[in-house]
Amino acid sequence: KNQVEQSPQSLIILEGKNCTLQCNYTVSPFSNLRWYKQDTGRGPVSLTIMTFSENTKSNGRYTATLDADTKQSSLHITASQLSDSASYICVVIRSYNTDKLIFGTGTRLQVFP
């Protein structure tokens, strides 16, 4: 079954600290993987998009990695800020069905001062 699992479910860190969020997927055949940030009550906003051949991609303080062999991805946030408090969602797209995004359950990150 095509699934996307994320861990941890929630995370609390202090401002300025780094953190890493994990994503495991069983989606096949794989096309690309995305990380979205979703503020409470808002729509998801794309952070990174990675294809099969990409191992790492950065967007400011966000760095995503992808291991297509083990079907794992991570999102590393450096020097966290209060505004990073949000849900981070891993989304996978199959190669023959690019319309239908398969969403993970998300990691709820809270950054405290």
Added chain:
Amino acid sequence: EPEVTQTPSHQVTQMGQEVILRCVPISNHLYFYWYRQILGQKVEFLVSFYNNEISEKSEIFDDQFSVERPDGSNFTLKIRSTKLEDSAMYFCASYPGTASYEQYFGPGTRLTVT
């Protein structure tokens, strides 16, 4: 920067009533989508729309749901007879049709069925 807009931001309706959720996708985008997110759960795909017809729909998108692009700018989701379990955030998204496959999401409409 262009963005997807949705109205209303919050809709309260009684069970059995019809609701129409409205979306204005980014102009020049070709593909349109509706998703829903029940409180505390993950975002779920409902339907995709291209060239004035549904290209794919999920098992959630039953006969109670319909979509329409009535005037070339709006994209609507209609729920004919709402049920309590339809209470959720409904997100519209659009995509230009380029190789990036990136969908742009609207802010959502919170639907509360009482």
